[in-house]
Amino acid sequence: MPLPFAPLLPIALRLGAVATTTWALARIxxxxxxxxxxxxxxxxxxxDLxxxxxLHRPADRAEDRQTNATARLRRVIRLRGQVWELDAGLLARVRLRQRPE
Incomplete structure (x- = not known):
């Protein structure tokens, strides 16, 4: 007895379109x-943090209105018999300068 594939065709086309789009976006x-x-x-x-x-503003960068920020978090996490060390660090610089047009 042959199987009716016609009702499955729209689903197969949708899945194929989604798979092709996902593959193309991943390549891009x-x-x-x-x-x-x-x-x-x-x-x-x-x-070294x-x-x-x-949060501070260096004196030698006053003309640039530069602000520097640092953050560091170090923790030991114990979960289900496993020990994890978390070491997160962040360095940031924000500089606002007025430019002539």
Missing amino acids: MQDRVHPGRTDQRAEDALD DEGLT
Whole structure:
């Protein structure tokens, strides 16, 4: 006895369209996303951060109205017999300068 495939055709077409769209978007994103890099100087700066949150304006950058922020969180998490160490660091710089038009 032959199986009726006609009722399954719309579902198969929708799934195929979704799969094709997902594949195409993944390919586009792969081509446009920068692979990134690891800068050892930045890694060392993050390792040297003290725990907590800081916000300051350097005196030598007053004309730029630059504000620097740092944050570091270090915790040990115990979950279901496993021990995880969380070390999150953040360096940020915000600089606001007026430019002539």
